[in-house]
Amino acid sequence: MRIAIAGDHNGFALKSLLRSELSASGHEVSDLGSHTAEEVDYPELCVEVCARVRDGRAERGIVLGGSGLGETIACNKLPGIRAGLCHDVWTAEISRGNNDSNVLVLPAKRLTGDQAREIVATWLGTPFKGGKHARRVAQIAALEQGG
Numbered sequence: 688m689r690i691a692i693a694g695d696h697n698g699f700a701l702k703s704l705l706r707s708e709l710s711a712s713g714h715e716v717s718d719l720g721s722h723t724a725e726e727v728d729y730p731e732l733c734v735e736v737c738a739r740v741r742d743g744r745a746e747r748g749i750v751l752g753g754s755g756l757g758e759t760i761a762c763n764k765l766p767g768i769r770a771g772l773c774h775d776v777w778t779a780e781i782s783r784g785n786n787d788s789n790v791l792v793l794p795a796k797r798l799t800g801d802q803a804r805e806i807v808a809t810w811l812g813t814p815f816k817g818g819k820h821a822r823r824v825a826q827i828a829a830l831e832q833g834g
């Protein structure tokens with residue numbers, strides 16, 4: 688899968704781990720930064736990841752922050768983006784199965800490498816259920832036109 692990934696200073700270390708492991712698993716990973724642990728503002732990183740998802744250069748995006756809350760807000764401002772903040776396997780399953788999320792946001796300050804790995808694997812591997820959830824996703828998309 689083509690995956691765009693980014694993280695701010697709080698997500699830098701975990702992003703590096705996930706990027707290496709996803710690449711080793713055969714995914715085509717674009718690491719959009721940060722490339723150091725220096726403090727940065729995360730909205731532009733969100734824009735970069737989401738731009739690739741929106742135009743098809745990436746099939747999915749992954750963004751890491753400390754809590755991930757601001758990243759989730761930023762990503763969901765962008766048309767066509769359905770970003771889910773996932774703390775565990777359960778939210779990862781729902782984010783994909785019910786919400787058809789195309790961007791995964793991870794709270795790096797609250798996850799071990801093993802937990803993050805498990806969430807990412809679940810999120811990448813869970814199909815959208817469609818049906819009533821497709822209707823709701825369409826209703827959410829309509830909100831982009833002003834509600």
Ligand SMILES: O=C(CO)[C@H](O)[C@H](O)COP(=O)(O)O
Pocket residue numbers: 695697698726729751752753754755756757758759
């Ligand atoms: O998770 C985040 C936003 O949702 C950021 O990582 C966090 O807000 C950055 O804060 P600070 O500069 O104080 O480390």
